[in-house]
Structures are given as C-alpha cells and as structure tokens.
Amino acid sequence: MTRACLQALWSHWRRNPLQLFTFLAGLALATALWSGVQAINAEARASYDAAATTLGEGRFDQVLPKAGEGFAQEVYVDLRRAGWQVSPVVEGRLRLDDGAVRVIGLDPLTTPGALSPVAGTRDIDLSGFLTVGVLFADVATAARLADLPQEVVVDASVAPDTVLTDVGVAQRLLERPGTLSRLIVAPEQPMGLLPLADVAPGLMRVAAQGSSDVGQLTDSFHLNLTAFGLLSFAVGIFIVHGTIGLVFEQRRGMVRTLRTLGVPLRRLMGLMAAELLALSLVAGMIGVVLGYIVAALLLPDVAATLEGLYGAQVAGGLQLRPVWWLSGLGIAVLGAGLAGAGALWRIARMPILASARPRAWAMVAGRGRQVQGAVAVVLLALAAVIGALDLGLLASFVLLGCLMIGAALALPLIVGAVLALGQARARGVISGWFWADTRQQLPGLSLALMALLLAMAANVGVSTMVSSFRLTFVDFLDQRLFADAYVRGIDRDQMPGVEAYLIAQGYDVLPLLSVDTRLAGVPSELMGARVGPAYARNWSFVDAGPDAWAQVAAGEAVIANEQLVRRAGLWLGDALDIGDGLRLPLVGVYGDYGNPVGQAIVAETLFTSLFPEEAPRQFGVLGAPAEDLRADLGAEFGVPSSSVVDQAAVKAFSLGIFERTFTVTAALNVLTLAVAGFAILMSLLTLSAIRLPQLAPVWAMGLTRGTLARIDLLRALVLAALTAVLALPLGLALAWVLLAVVNVQAFGWRLPMYLFPLDYARLGVLTLAAAGLAALWPAFRMARTPVSQLLGVFANER
Amino acid sequence: MLLDVRNVTKSFAGADGPVPVLAGVDMALDLGQTLSLQGESGSGKSTLMHIVGALDTADSGEILFDGRDIAALDEAGRAALRRSEVGVIFQQFNLIPSLDVTENIRFQARLAGREDPAGVAHLIEVLGLGPHARKYPEQLSGGQQQRVAIARALAVRPRLILADEPTGNLDEATAAEVLAQMLALVADTGAALMVVTHSPAVAARMDRQLHLRAGRLA
Ligand SMILES: Nc1ncnc2c1ncn2[C@@H]1O[C@H](COP(=O)(O)OP(=O)(O)OP(=O)(O)O)[C@@H](O)[C@H]1O
Numbered sequence A: 001m002t003r004a005c006l007q008a009l010w011s012h013w014r015r016n017p018l019q020l021f022t023f024l025a026g027l028a029l030a031t032a033l034w035s036g037v038q039a040i041n042a043e044a045r046a047s048y049d050a051a052a053t054t055l056g057e058g059r060f061d062q063v064l065p066k067a068g069e070g071f072a073q074e075v076y077v078d079l080r081r082a083g084w085q086v087s088p089v090v091e092g093r094l095r096l097d098d099g100a101v102r103v104i105g106l107d108p109l110t111t112p113g114a115l116s117p118v119a120g121t122r123d124i125d126l127s128g129f130l131t132v133g134v135l136f137a138d139v140a141t142a143a144r145l146a147d148l149p150q151e152v153v154v155d156a157s158v159a160p161d162t163v164l165t166d167v168g169v170a171q172r173l174l175e176r177p178g179t180l181s182r183l184i185v186a187p188e189q190p191m192g193l194l195p196l197a198d199v200a201p202g203l204m205r206v207a208a209q210g211s212s213d214v215g216q217l218t219d220s221f222h223l224n225l226t227a228f229g230l231l232s233f234a235v236g237i238f239i240v241h242g243t244i245g246l247v248f249e250q251r252r253g254m255v256r257t258l259r260t261l262g263v264p265l266r267r268l269m270g271l272m273a274a275e276l277l278a279l280s281l282v283a284g285m286i287g288v289v290l291g292y293i294v295a296a297l298l299l300p301d302v303a304a305t306l307e308g309l310y311g312a313q314v315a316g317g318l319q320l321r322p323v324w325w326l327s328g329l330g331i332a333v334l335g336a337g338l339a340g341a342g343a344l345w346r347i348a349r350m351p352i353l354a355s356a357r358p359r360a361w362a363m364v365a366g367r368g369r370q371v372q373g374a375v376a377v378v379l380l381a382l383a384a385v386i387g388a389l390d391l392g393l394l395a396s397f398v399l400l401g402c403l404m405i406g407a408a409l410a411l412p413l414i415v416g417a418v419l420a421l422g423q424a425r426a427r428g429v430i431s432g433w434f435w436a437d438t439r440q441q442l443p444g445l446s447l448a449l450m451a452l453l454l455a456m457a458a459n460v461g462v463s464t465m466v467s468s469f470r471l472t473f474v475d476f477l478d479q480r481l482f483a484d485a486y487v488r489g490i491d492r493d494q495m496p497g498v499e500a501y502l503i504a505q506g507y508d509v510l511p512l513l514s515v516d517t518r519l520a521g522v523p524s525e526l527m528g529a530r531v532g533p534a535y536a537r538n539w540s541f542v543d544a545g546p547d548a549w550a551q552v553a554a555g556e557a558v559i560a561n562e563q564l565v566r567r568a569g570l571w572l573g574d575a576l577d578i579g580d581g582l583r584l585p586l587v588g589v590y591g592d593y594g595n596p597v598g599q600a601i602v603a604e605t606l607f608t609s610l611f612p613e614e615a616p617r618q619f620g621v622l623g624a625p626a627e628d629l630r631a632d633l634g635a636e637f638g639v640p641s642s643s644v645v646d647q648a649a650v651k652a653f654s655l656g657i658f659e660r661t662f663t664v665t666a667a668l669n670v671l672t673l674a675v676a677g678f679a680i681l682m683s684l685l686t687l688s689a690i691r692l693p694q695l696a697p698v699w700a701m702g703l704t705r706g707t708l709a710r711i712d713l714l715r716a717l718v719l720a721a722l723t724a725v726l727a728l729p730l731g732l733a734l735a736w737v738l739l740a741v742v743n744v745q746a747f748g749w750r751l752p753m754y755l756f757p758l759d760y761a762r763l764g765v766l767t768l769a770a771a772g773l774a775a776l777w778p779a780f781r782m783a784r785t786p787v788s789q790l791l792g793v794f795a796n797e798r
Numbered sequence B: 001m002l003l004d005v006r007n008v009t010k011s012f013a014g015a016d017g018p019v020p021v022l023a024g025v026d027m028a029l030d031l032g033q034t035l036s037l038q039g040e041s042g043s044g045k046s047t048l049m050h051i052v053g054a055l056d057t058a059d060s061g062e063i064l065f066d067g068r069d070i071a072a073l074d075e076a077g078r079a080a081l082r083r084s085e086v087g088v089i090f091q092q093f094n095l096i097p098s099l100d101v102t103e104n105i106r107f108q109a110r111l112a113g114r115e116d117p118a119g120v121a122h123l124i125e126v127l128g129l130g131p132h133a134r135k136y137p138e139q140l141s142g143g144q145q146q147r148v149a150i151a152r153a154l155a156v157r158p159r160l161i162l163a164d165e166p167t168g169n170l171d172e173a174t175a176a177e178v179l180a181q182m183l184a185l186v187a188d189t190g191a192a193l194m195v196v197t198h199s200p201a202v203a204a205r206m207d208r209q210l211h212l213r214a215g216r217l218a
C-alpha cells in the first residue's frame, strides 16, 4: 500500500512539474538567501579583521622595539620558541615614481584571528608566491604597482595607499632582509610565559589602542547584520510557508481520493511528511550551493576571501564548512517542517468528503481572519511594551520578532481594507471588477506580500542603519581625530622629550593622559586633556551645559562618554567621583562610538595633580603633516614610523570600510527583493490554475485575454505599491529598534538615526520592479491561455 | 438574417492526426426565432455554439452575423462582438465569483455601455432574485445561479442569446420554471435564441429543432 500511495503522491508532481519546480525553487531560494547573507556577513567580518590588522592598531596588543625602526628576525624566533604567540610584521614606505606607498608584510600562518587577504589566496601559484610574491592593494594603488615583478591582486579591503604582502616579500621590497618592524600579540597566550623583558630586552609591549579602535564599532555592525540575517530567515520562512501551504492545498483532491479508497490517515500523513523531508533536503542542498554562488557573484572581488572561508588552509575554515551546510539544510528542513506541520494538521482535520477543489477564496470574513487580526494586534502591542521598557538584549530581539511578525500578519487585513475602499469608490465597470477581483486574490497572495513587506522593511531598516552609522562615524572621526597626526605607542620615558621637542618646533601639542579606573562603579578610563580652543571647535556633545569646556579647563568640571553616563545612571548636573573623594559636576556627555568602556575627561592639570606619576600616552599634533613628523621623530628619537598615525589615512580607511559595507548592503537589498519577487511569481503561477474559472466568464463577456493580462500585471503593481507604502514605516521602526534599542542594550551607546528619502524611493522602485517582473510571466501566460482552456471551464464534464 | 452559418468545419488535434468535429455545418437563425440543438455527447454541439458566439474560431467556412463575417475578425473584434451582441448562458461557472448578484447582472451591460438600471431591476424582480441581490455566487443555489446568468445575458439586450445546457444541473421542476422565464424574457426582447440541450422536453419548446450527427446538421 505504501508503494501505491507514494506512486499516487508522486504522480501529482509528474502531472504538475511546475508545482514541483516552484516548491523546490521556493525552498531553495529561501535557503540561498539565508546562506548568502551568512556568507556575506562572514566575508564582511573577515575583511574587517584583515583591515584592522592592516591598521596595526586593531584588537591586538603589539610588541615594538624600544628604539629604532626594527629588530632582528631572530628575536621573533626566540619569542616563538619561548612560547609567545606572536606574528611578525614588516612595515615601511616604498618609493615609487609617483610617491610612496605603505608596505605591510604579514605572516598569513600566524596572524591571529584575522583572515587577511594574504591568507585567502589558494589558487595563486604557490611557487610564484614564494619566489616573486603576491601583493594586495586596492584598485588605485594596484595600478601604481604595475612595474613591480610581483603579481598584484586587487582587494578592496586593503587601506588606500597600502600594499599588503607576505613578510618575506616585504623584506625584499623594502630592502630590509632579516628585520621585522613589530609583532602582533595573539589574545590567547600559553600559561607561564617567560616575561618579554627576559626573552627580548630590546622590545616593549604596547596595549591595543582603544580610542580609535574599529573593533567594537564593527562588532556592533555585525550584530546588526546578524539581525538582518534573522530577518532574511523570516522572509525565507514566509516563502517556504506559502509554497508548502499551496502544495498541500493543491493536493486536497488527491488526499480525499486516497482516503476514500481506504488509506489510513496516519499512513498518509506519515508518507507526506517523509516526502516533505526528502524534498526539503534536496531543495536545501540546491539552496546552499545557490547561496554560495550568489554571494560570490554579488561580491566578485571577495571571491578569493570566500574561498578562504571554505577552503582548508585557514584555521577555522574546516569547521566553517559543515556549519555552513548544516545551517543551510537546517533552515530548509526547519522551515519546511514549520510550514508543513500546519498544512498537515489542516489535512488531518479535513473531513473525508470535504471539497476537493482548492479553497480559492472565502470572501466572508472567516474566523481565521479575526484570529489573525487579534494575533497581529497582540504582537504589535507586545512590541510597543517591550520597546517602552528596558529589558535587555534578548528582549530587544523579541521586540524585533514581534514587530516584524505582527506587521506581516496585519498586512493582508490592511491591504484588504484599502482594496475594499477602492472597490467602494470605483466608478467604471472594469475598475469595480478589478478591485473586487484583487480582493479575491489577496488570500492567495498574502504570504508572498508578507515576504515582500519583510524584505523591503528589512532593506529600509538596514540601509537606514548603515547610512546612519556612516554619518555618525565620520562625524565622530572628524571630531575625535582633529589633530593632523598622532604620536603614540613610544617608550614612556621618551614622551616628555618628544613633547618638548614638538613644542620647540612650534607645533600645537595636545597630550592625552589616561589611567584605567572605576568611575561610579563602571570600568572606565579617566583622561587628562590639555583643553584648548581646538577641543571646543571640534567636539560636539550629545548633551552639554553652557561653557562646558571652560569649566573643564578650569578643573571645575568633568565630561564623560555616553557609555559611562548611561551605565552609571547619571546625566548633566550629577556629580561624578573621580577619585580621592573629588566630586566634580558632569557638564557634558559625548558620543564615543566603539569604545567598550566608560570614559571621563578632566583638565590635564587636574589629572597630573591626581596622578603625578602618569605621563602622556599619546599626543595629538596640530599643524604638522604626519609625513614630516615621521621623518623628524625618527631622526631625533628613533621613533618607529608606525607610531605616528596620519589622521587623514585613518579617515580614508574608515570610509573605505563603509564603501565596502555599502556594496554588501546593496547586494543584500537586491537579493532579498529578488527572493520576495520570486515568492510573488510562484504564488501567481499557482493561483493562475485556480483563477481560470474566475476569468473565463469575464473573457466570455468580451474582455480580451490581453486586457486581462494587463489587468493582472497592474494588480501585482498595485499590491506591491500598497505593500511598499506599509513597509516604509515598518522599516523605519526596524531601524529605530536596531539603532536605539538593540545597540544600546548590546553596547551602551545609541546611534542617532538619520533619514534617507532618496534611498527609500529607490527601494520603492526596486520593490515595484521586483513585483512587476514577477507578474510578467504569469501575465504573458494569461495572454496566451488557449481559448479551449477557457471554454473548458464551462464544459459539462466538471 | 441575423446569423448565417455556411459550410463551417472544425477539427481538434487527436492522438493520430486531427479529429473532425464539424464537417460542413450550415445553419440560419433570425431575430425572434428560437432553435434547439441536440446530439450525442461529444457530437460537437458546444463547439458549434462557441463558434457562433465568437468564443472560438472555425477552421473554415463563413459565419455571417448581421451580414458581417465573424471569421474575419481578430481577437479584439470578437471580444467586442461578444460584449455587445451575444449573451451566453452556460451550464455552470457563468458568474464572476468576486462580484455580487447585482454587479454580475450589470457587468456585461456596463461593458457594452448599455446600462439600464430600470431594466436590471425588472429582471431581478421577474426572476425572483430580489432577496439575493447582494449575495455572492457561492452563496446561491444552482437554480438561483442560472437565473442570475439569464438576467446577466438579457441585461445586455443582445441580439443573439446562446445557452449551453442552461438547465442541465437543475431538477425537473426548477428547470421547467427557469426555462419558462428565459423564453418569456427572450420573447420580450425579440432576440434570437439558440439552446443546446439533451432534453427533448426543452427542445420541444423551441421553434425549430436541429440535430448534430457526424459533424453535420439535420
Ligand atoms: N479543446 C479540445 N481539444 C480536443 N478535443 C476537443 C476539444 N474540445 C472539444 N473536443 C472534442 O470535440 C468533440 C465535441 O466536443 P463538444 O464539447 O462540442 O461536444 P458536445 O456535443 O457539447 O458534448 P456534450 O453533450 O457532452 O457537452 C468531442 O469529441 C471533444 O472531445
């Protein structure tokens, strides 16, 4: 009996290959979307890591020579032998005909955590890599390297005017055989290490730089991208749900016949569940491959890095591969299971003699609709409550879920109401029918429309987030890095001498002192700054009293970052205990994006009186080009050039990161909308079979098939436009939750939200295009429906 | 002559080559006349009716409607003819499911630009559809649906009315009643009526009875 039943079930697919195709394609696309987002996310993460390493000031501590430009490679070997997990870096400037570039040599095998591009190149000829070498640079820089013998690979994640390569190649290029510039210290070191001073007395360890660290900022960014991944999953689930629901609807007749023939319900359900599992595994596999291809196609310049992800060379790559497959298949099976359970349940409850025709339509508001409306209202209310309260990170993700699902459930009801209004106000006969008929199609299209809603809302939300992020961050950089160059990471004893020298040169020097401490119970940095007009000109506050800087300069007040203030529950006017019982009024709160700890700033004089033994760790230097400073300080004090940071380069680099992020976001936008468009296509195709009896009378009464097709196309556009209009506020709410709730819960600071109407307009057009394209083929089929098929509707044998 | 059918042929693709269904049909029908078409199942009655009503096309032959050859019309021309000159009543699926009874009745008349609210109200009343005027097709019985279909076909005031087993799904008593109403209303408008039927009783009420056998009329 099992065989016979399976044959009967399978015969349905054989007779309706299109349905099988849409089912597999829907599931595969949902999986592809999920895996594609994961891949792109992982790629973005990898390129950030690589970038942070390039800057040499990432999340890792560094080991630098106490004096001079470099140290012998043997010292590195000694450290490795002693068990130190360090990775060598050679750094220097390479003169080209048209100026100099910064060359950074890394060791791909020991670089901690980061998947630097050097590590991701597997298809590059190994002998070439070892003998001549491969250079990585962005497009502009790559063009300038054409004369070098090495192969040049364009990689957008490399900072401007920077060349990334292997240590050995860098040593040859810079003509510094056997010398290293610095070492990167891996965060995890074995226990019981010999102290650095014993193994390598000429070197010193410098802690990871917090203030301009891109690290935590990008962590926040990844959290948000993860939220986007979840949303894409939701879009996928809606599509899978829609597909499976339709598949089961279409086979009601089959189920009924089999049951009348005496197949037990249990057996039938078991078989259908097994069939579902098998099909979803197939679709899942197709989807994973598709997701990989899509990710690689959308981001051609990162193909190499991606390969690194799935290849075996990089540490971690081996684990990623099964995870990737598993999560993709898991999504497919889970999604199919979720959707299939409901459909199976409905079949189980279906009376044996229920109508075999798919329930195309129920105009009368059924109980189902009321329940749906009630659930939507409850979810949205819950979202509002969670948003108003302050319940932690997990709750804010719950909030996101409630908001999105509630809105999706509400969508058909709202659209239905608008269509009813349209019908009530319609004048012409065809427009009256158009609205009525559109209402009739709505139940069959709602899942696809929900997917479209979520897709567009996610896009609006993420675009808003990314763009707000960029504006804020660039602002923040302008504010923080207002000096032309920064000197840091040099030996403490040298600092006073360097300062005196710089002042003698006529530069404006802004030393920054800091100690790690606890302020109001929050782990924080207390900083001492030489407050001058430059600060007042460049810094902006989240909130500040009048004359904040003047009061700070006079040593009478303190300003603090948002992290500290929020965690300690303080605000302007409150007093902050900065140690030794000294309580100063808080006169300003500033944004400090990306800093994990609290921070407060007092005047340099006050700071030195509190901590007389502290020397500045860093100088900002106004009016001095970094290039000149490097030369001067190198010659005078043997300061390594990497200790002089060029503010313009840091900014350019950060902007580069954002450009890349925009590429990723744009790709995700297109991808999700394409998938939602496909959901519409599938729904329309499936509906077109049910639709024949609805259209045949209209055709018989004198509308041509072409007219009907055009009306169908218009209908898809109208529905998409309605959905887009509703998606906009939803997307903005989503962005608000990401920026003002999730981020605050996760990192303690709030990103201001900006609006980007042009982006939204473009997204709206894209949404319409997706829906229009999706409706094109069904409309074309409509126009080509054979007359005999239309007449068949009226034939007597039905 | 309103309708003049000359030597019409039509065949359908079969497993081994085309299968002729109509093999040279000649027929004429004028305003105010009624005609029944009988024949075995599969003899081609519906096919002929579809061709006459500009719903389908013939392979060869002439179908003159008021002197104009329908066969020469393109799709838009045929649609226009259907819209304003022909009222069709099928056995089932006549109605637009998304529109209510009144809207269904008015639909084709409005398409043809011939709306006549008084006429529609009259039809609703005569056919006893008053209590159902705001219902949707799926909420109606088979007999009620056929009455709506009749009202809809007549509301256009077409010159030709075609009915394919209009009472095939109805019980005898209801069928007789619906048929009587239809005939009375058609007589009022003076249109030509062609009814395809298996029922000798139905056929007997028409002016002329034709039989389709082996692709020809007798
Ligand atoms: N679209 C089509 N494709 C192929 N064959 C068709 C098609 N439509 C009708 N036929 C065939 O043409 C013949 C006539 O069909 P038609 O529907 O006109 O018969 P009918 O006389 O109306 O029968 P009934 O009394 O059962 O309604 C039948 O043999 C049918 O199988």
Ligand SMILES: [Mg+2]
Binding pocket: A796, B045, B046, B047, B164
């Ligand atoms: Mg027939």
